[in-house]
Amino acid sequence: MKKYTHELDPSRPQDSLRQYLHEIGQHPLLTPEQERETAITFVEGRSAGEQLEAIVESEPDIDTTREDIVMLQHIKELGEKARDTMYVSNLRLVVSVAKKYTGNGLELADLIQEGNIGLDRAVEKFDPYKGFKFSTYATWWIRQGITRAYQNTGDGIRVPNHMHLEMNRYKDAERALAGDDSRATQATIAEYLGWTKEKVAMVHSYILLQKTDSMNAELKGYDGFALEDITADLAPAVGELALSSVIRAEVAKAMIEAGLTEREIYIIKMRFGMSGDKEPKTLQEIGDSLSDPLTRERVRQLEQIALAKLGKVKWLRDLLTD
Numbered sequence: 077m078k079k080y081t082h083e084l085d086p087s088r089p090q091d092s093l094r095q096y097l098h099e100i101g102q103h104p105l106l107t108p109e110q111e112r113e114t115a116i117t118f119v120e121g122r123s124a125g126e127q128l129e130a131i132v133e134s135e136p137d138i139d140t141t142r143e144d145i146v147m148l149q150h151i152k153e154l155g156e157k158a159r160d161t162m163y164v165s166n167l168r169l170v171v172s173v174a175k176k177y178t179g180n181g182l183e184l185a186d187l188i189q190e191g192n193i194g195l196d197r198a199v200e201k202f203d204p205y206k207g208f209k210f211s212t213y214a215t216w217w218i219r220q221g222i223t224r225a226y227q228n229t230g231d232g233i234r235v236p237n238h239m240h241l242e243m244n245r246y247k248d249a250e251r252a253l254a255g256d257d258s259r260a261t262q263a264t265i266a267e268y269l270g271w272t273k274e275k276v277a278m279v280h281s282y283i284l285l286q287k288t289d290s291m292n293a294e295l296k297g298y299d300g301f302a303l304e305d306i307t308a309d310l311a312p313a314v315g316e317l318a319l320s321s322v323i324r325a326e327v328a329k330a331m332i333e334a335g336l337t338e339r340e341i342y343i344i345k346m347r348f349g350m351s352g353d354k355e356p357k358t359l360q361e362i363g364d365s366l367s368d369p370l371t372r373e374r375v376r377q378l379e380q381i382a383l384a385k386l387g388k389v390k391w392l393r394d395l396l397t398d
Contacts (some may be wrong), residue, residue, distance in 0.1 A: 114162050115202055117154055118162060120151055120154075125155065163199050166214055170195050171188055173215060190221040191219075194222070197221075206347075242275075245269060246283065249265045336386070343375060343379050343382060344379065346365070347379055362375050
């Protein structure tokens, strides 16, 4: 992982924190357009770097002054600079998120450090061509870094305050409905509490989180998926939910409920890695793969229409909010 100049000095936590906050405040925030352009520059620079490595590997004695090599090196350097810009311009976002987790056993400086790791991963994984805001995407990676820090200290994963009451109600219903030799099902709990089956599943997932000792522990009833599969990449946008292995099934159900056409369902599955190989496809790849090929722009339009339909499914919006 790249080392950045803005780091906290553990030997002088308070002085270091004040200096750190002052220094990161000197970096201007990016406008949405600057954010997208910077992210694209980074992606192109990374691609150029990969091309350079391939060329050097195949031609060890290559002339480094060759025009195409010089150009690739220049694009790579611009990409590295763009990556740093994306990182430092969002350090204040990490502080903003970290402050919400204070008072739970870890110091603010520790939370910031863990959040910065999440930010670094967000920069690396962000795809500017999907149309999502980086700050929204990064927030979830930052939270993941922070909650994993709590998990590693033995304090467990933080649960929203309002969810504690719901979890207790779930457990009370489970005990009330359980027979001598049987356990209450989620369907009977939903009927008993007057909840939707989606809410029951959501509350149960929080209970599972508290019971799980490891981020790599397998979850019963989830076909071998690990806990990290459902916490690693939850960005609060309808399409981003498809990146989660467990929630993918809920998105598929929502697509039917929202009335998406077969072609719209196909586009969403291909676009967000819900197809067989789980690799997100480009608009061009999707358009070319259809029996009646479509242009890149037409696929983009259909994708936006499909996402708009999904956004109208209330329980899916509730899942995004939580």
